[in-house]
Amino acid sequence: MKNAFIPFANPGAAFQARKHEYDEAFSRVIGSGQYILGPEVETFERRFAEWLADASCAAGDCIGVANGTDAIEIALRALQGLFPVPSGKLPAVFTVSHTAVATVAAIERAGCVPILVDIDEASYTMSPGSLEAAVNMVAAERPDLAPMAVIPVHLYGHPCDLDAIMGIGERHGMRIIEDCAQAHGAAYRGKRVGTLGIAGTFSFYPTKNLGAIGDAGAVYTGDSALAAEMRALRQYGWKQRYVSAIPGINSRMDPLQAAFLDINLRHLDADNAARRSIAARYDALISRATITPPVAKPEVEHAFHLYVLRSKRRDALAAFLHERGVGTAVHYPQAVHSQPAYAGRVIIAPDGLPITERVVPELLSLPMFPQLIQADVERVAHALLAWDKEQSS
Known part of the structure; x- marks a missing residue:
């Protein structure tokens, strides 16, 4: 008998194995009558934040959003709101070219200018040497740009060289936003990625280590002011219902996805x-x-x-x-x-x-x-x- 084809990925296998848990969650959400944000999202946000901190640091805030691309955009918009670049300059954001295009698309959607750097040949993640050279180039040759942030991508689940990258960020006055879309549970020097920069962004695309049944994403931060800004940005910039304090977008995590993610987080x-x-x-x-x-x-x-x-x-x-x-x-x-x-x-x-x-x-x-x-x-x-x-x- 011929062996069955081995798929590259099979998110349905996990969902079938946990079907009774999903059925219970589905019935609970449908019966709640709350279909936008609400307690399911709040519960997942709290539990994911606690899981990320994992006793290595005090738990920060998790903000559930519609997808991982929005997570990066919202983090960058919040940074610009709290730490605006000098008038007349555009914010420059440094990341790698070897990544899902979503990383760069989100940078441009946030009104920033992407600067693409090379990778380390062993880990395929951001090269600190290439990053330093790119930052120096912008400082010397691009007076129209102001270095604002670095987005190291923990590609394939391997963490970047965060000590070196964060050191470069500190020397040049840039914040670090970790792209953790492929790294749920990866750790750098004993701390889970997403907790070391000012923010960590996550995708919960179905094939991820922590996946939803559809699109979902989140941003984690230990900075309460940044968290408040991001919560407003994900829902039209509301800090008071129906009143936009800042220009925002609609990027709310679906409560059904939050309930499913809470199940998968336990596993x-x-x-x-x-x-x-x-x-x-x-x-x-x-x-x-x-x-x-x-x-x-x-x-x-x-x-x-x-x-x-x-x-x-x-x-x-x-x-x-x-x-x-x-x-x-x-x-x-x-x-x-x-x-x-x-x-x-x-x-x-x-x-x-x-x-x-x-x-x-x-x-x-x-x-x-x-x-x-x-x-x-x-x-x-x-x-x-x-x-x-x-x-x-």
Whole structure:
């Protein structure tokens, strides 16, 4: 009998396993008559904030929003409201080009100018050296821009080098907004990401480590003034009902999604442990002759939202695996600065983005989700070993 195809991701597996919990939550929300914000959202916000703090710091505030892109936009708008740049200048925000395009789209939606920097070749996250060079370039060559913020992206679940990045931010008067869309539960020097900068933004897209059944997002902050500003911004700028104190948007977390997220939050530590176990098994079984597995730096705890290989024959490897019943994905096929919407008009670091451009064509994501059974992990690894043998012969 032919083996079933192994999907790259399978969010439905978790939802089916917890169906009775979702059914109860659905009935509770429908019966409540409260369908915008309300107690379900407030409960999830409180519990997620407490989970993030995890005894390593006092719990701050979590603001539930409609999606992860809005989370970044709202955090940046709030920063501009509390810490405006000098008159006549535009706020500059530094991030990486190797990220989901949502990061850069949100920067522009917030009225800021994105400056794209290179990545570290081992972790695929922001290079502090490239960031420093880009900040110095803006200071020397762009009098129309005022450096305001840095958005390090904890890509694939691997935390960025936050000590170095936060040091650069402090020297240049910039705030750090962590993009944690792929890093629910990742930690840097013992603290969960999202709690180290002035704010941490999260996406709860269904395939994330903590996913909803649809779109949802959140911002976490330990700054009460920033939290108040963001709560107003997510709902038309209201600080008093129906009265807009500041220009805002409509980005409210749906209470049904909040109820589902609260269920998944209770399972998140176990789900992340399963992801790390799968990653460890891949590591143990995969030959390093023709492919490079991911690495975790010693000061971090990787959340393994994705398990990303590197191969000079990435597309051929993906086709080989597909023929053997293994699904894969590419995150991401083009860096932001090379995409049609941004090519030629976004500002990039002075030395260019050579590591980004070298790495992007070589990255391939393997199946990774908590319900992936051991036999399928073995099948994936043995298919990779067959590839390695074929390439080496």
